[in-house]
Amino acid sequence: MMSARCKKLLELAMRQKDSEDLTVKQRMRERTPLAQKDILRSLPGPSGTLVAQQDILQSLPGPSGNRAYSSDRTSLGEDYSSDDDAQDCNWFPAGTHDEHVSSSLSSKTSTPRSIGSLTVPAVPALVSQTQDDVRKKRKRGVGMMQRKLRKERTEKIKRGEEYINQAGKKILGKSVGELKECRLKCKTKFTNAQLQRVFADYRAMETRDMQRLHLSNHILLTPPIRVKQVENKKKREVSVEYFIENEGNLVKVCQNCFLNVYGENRGFVNGIIDKKKKSATGIIGRDERGRHEPKIKHSSEAIDYVRNHISNFPAYESHYSRRHTTKKYLETGLNLQKMYNLYLDQHTMDNITTKIVSISTYSNIFKTFNLKFKKPHNDTCHTCDTFVAKIKITIDDTEKTRLHDEHVSHQDKANFHYECKSFDKQRAKASGNTIVVAVCDLQQCLATPYLNTSVAFYKRKLWTFNFTVRNCNTGKTTCFMWHEAIAQRGADEIASCLKMFIMSLPEETEHVIIYSDTCPGQTRNNTLPVVYNYILTQKVGLKTIDHKFLVPGHTHLECDADHASIERAKKKYNGRISIPNDWYMLVRMVSSKFTVIELSQDDIFAFSSILKQSLIKKTKDQNNAPFLWRNIFWIRVEKEHPCFFSFKYSLRVEDEFKICDMKRKARASRSNQPIMDVRKAYNQPLLISKEKHKDILSLLQYIDPVYHDFYNNVIKSDNDVVDTSHISDYNSDSE
Incomplete structure (x- = not known):
């Protein structure tokens, strides 16, 4: 009898709603034996109740399928099952038992209940703080999709269409209601077609505010004609008259007719009346719901502080694609997390009162700037990305097929150029040194000094340049x-x-083939055939120079691997890079195949000035056909034809060369080989901008004093010099 009573009490306790999903009984099956003991210990009863509790525990399945563990031997001072206690690995002494259980149980408890003369005590909630309970839940009604649904719901409400409210309930659409008999005889004043037209015009209005204004204009508030005295009831403030426009005339109707014709409820119209009462002019304003400024909105001072912080980072234009994009690029090594950490440090140092913004807010403000982080070495092809995007959004099968064919053709062309380079390399190795194949590229600018301090991210630095040429015959760079x-x-x-590279080649070299990317400011321009013509006049054994360009976006060259080796060495280098000579030393240490030539101003010649002397820049070939440098992929200069260069729009051997004569007409008859006087490009050190020089000098405190003289005396500034260091190699060479 006692056991049945306890079971009944336990069932009543388990019916308490402790969670939305599981009952107390289900959670007891999931909890540890100690948690089950706590529940049963809280049940009232005589001392013999403990035996009944043990019976209940035995009826519940344990964690391993055995009968439940025994109760706490210390709870009543008696040991009823010492053998079972010896098997209870989760048993704790009385002093530590409560602490252990409290760490695994929720602090929530159920409300005590009275059943007859019996009081069921409060039962602790058997919900442990598992990882699922601690996990942050997504707020209801928040997110892009929810905002989209709310907007669609608002539109349907405005049009009077059927919609699903936020609680998931289906709300029927609005229509003209049936007009009933009334004192004003509204039913006889309109035809059904007239009512439908009024309803359609009302629902076709653009916004809900326009509908409110329309109803407000058709509601007239007048002083009450007579006021009936009713005890304990507020006196009527105004009398309300309703009108509906019919063929240019306002027809007075009753309230029910007004509501039925427009398909609105009484609460919506009463809200308009209340606003009309409070307005001095009788014109209601727009609905202000959702238009108030959030209380947690960041102040303009905090936003301006973030914007100023982002603006302090030096940004650089792309050296290759500045004609096609206005984006600027941040320095190597920066990312959004680093910038945010620097923002936190700066905020602490400045000790200002503005509130610190979160990283998400910082990111949103950063997106308003036309800035990007430096792209990785393996940039994707812009043309390929464009084709993929267009194919994805195109619906027409014919257009999709055309785009796919063009994309495949572009990739085939890029692969063909790589195959031509491989073929030329094999041919050169088989010829000994008679044919030499080389690849060249300018590495991205090396910042000097190279510092890890956070202050350096905000400062302009001196650029060190590295133009890399690899001899594919020897593998040396x-x-x-x-x-x-x-x-x-x-x-x-x-x-x-x-010129220095080709002049250093062996005397037996007769044919030089050079591959490069398509950067117009470096190689693919009018200066290239000029310097090759000059080299052929100086090097006796050399007969032909070919320069071939890879397809933009697909310009991976062997020297790119050399640049990657330098980047890896820079990350592992423990020494300091304070001046450009430190970069020269680091590059020498990268590989025994690297030869570093430190250029001086005596090594730089103004070959472009020859185009203003004995040669001239041409935009048409020998057949008077115009050509564009961006379409040229193969240039050939031969000793047999001085002052000429041939070009192709592809690398196919079967295509015919087009010829361009660079000689000036006045001098063409005098000599087939005009004199090429090449002067030095510079006769004094270049000046940098005052702002950059100021930034560099501010970094001297982080540099060994022995190098201060270089920046104080060698590097000069001028107020009139424009800072051109923002033009950097931080983008692909796509055109």
Whole structure:
């Protein structure tokens, strides 16, 4: 009898709603034996109740399928089952038992209930703080999809269509209701077609505010004609008259007719009347719901502080694609998390009172800037990305097929150029040194000094340049290095480096083939055939120079691997890089196959100036057909034809070369080989901008004092010099 009573009490306790999903009985089966003991210990009864509790525990399945563990031997001071206690690995002494159980149970308890003369005590909630309970839940009604659904719901309400409310209940659409007999005889004043037209015009209004204004204009508030005295009831303030427009005339109707014709409820119209009462002019304003400024909105001072912080980071234009994009790129090594950490440090240092914004807010403000982080080395092809995007959104099968064919053709062309390079390399190795194949590219700018301090991210630095040429015959790489106080990195500088490389080749070399990307400011321009013509006049055994360009976006060259080796060495380098000479030393240490040539101003020649002397820049070939440099993929200069260059729009051997004569007409009859006087490009150190020089000097405190003289005396500034260091190699060479 006692056991049945306890079971009944337990069932009543388990019926308490402790959660939305599981009953107490289900959770007891999931809990540990200690949690089950706590429940049973809270049940009232005589001392013999413990036996009944043990019976209940035995009826419940244990964690391993055995009968439940015994109760706490210390709870009543008696040991009823010492053998079972010996098997209870979860048993704790009385002093520590409550602490252990409280760590695994929720603090929630159920409300005590009275059943007859019996009181069921409060039962602790058997919900442990598991990982699922601690996990942050998504707020209801928040997110892009929810905002979209609310907007669609608002539109349907405005049009009077059927919709699903936020609680998931289906709300029927609005229509003209049936007009009943009334004192004003509204039913006889309109035809059904007239009512439908009024309803349609009302529901076709653009916004809900326009509908409110329309109803307000058809409601007239007048002083009450007579006031009936009713005890304990507020006196009527105004009398309300309703009108419906019919063929240009306002027809007075009753309230029920007004509501039925427009398909609105009484609460909506009463809200308009209340606003009309409070308005001095009788014109109601727009609905202000959702238009108030959030209380947690960041102040304008906090937003301005973040914007100023982002603006302090130096940004650089793309050297390759600045004609096609206005985006600027941040320095290597920066990312959004680093910038946010620097923002937190700066906020603490400044000790300002503005509230710190979250990283999500910081990210949203950053997106308003036209900035991007430096792209990785393996950039994707812009043309390929465009084709993929267009194919994905195109519905027409014919158009999709055409785009796919063009994409495949573009990829085939890129692969063909790679195959031509491989073929030329094999042919060169088989010829000994008679044919030499080389690849060249300018590495991205190396910041000097290279510092890890957070302050350095906000400062402009001196650029060190590295033009890399790899001899594919020998596998050796020549690195031509200089800094921006010596020379820039335009066509003359690149031409001077190529001249030094070709002049250093063996005497038996007769044919040189060079591959590069399609950067117009470095190689694919009018200066290139000029320097090759000059080299052929200086090097006796050399007969032909070919320069071939890869397809934009697919310009991976062997020297890119050399640049990657330098980048890896830079990350592992423990020494300091304080001046450009430190970069030269680091590159020498990367590989025994690297040869570093430190350029001076005596090594840079103004080959582009020859186009203003004995040669001339041409835009038409020998057949008077115009050509564009961006379409050329193969240039050939031969010793047999001085002052000429041939070009192709592809790398196919079967295509015919087009010829361009660079001689000036006045001098063409004098000599087939005009004199090429090449002067030096620079006769004094270049000046950098005052702002950059100021930033560099502010970093001297982080540099060894022995190098201060270099920045104080060698590097000069001028107020009139424009900072051109923002043009950087931080993008692909796509055109």
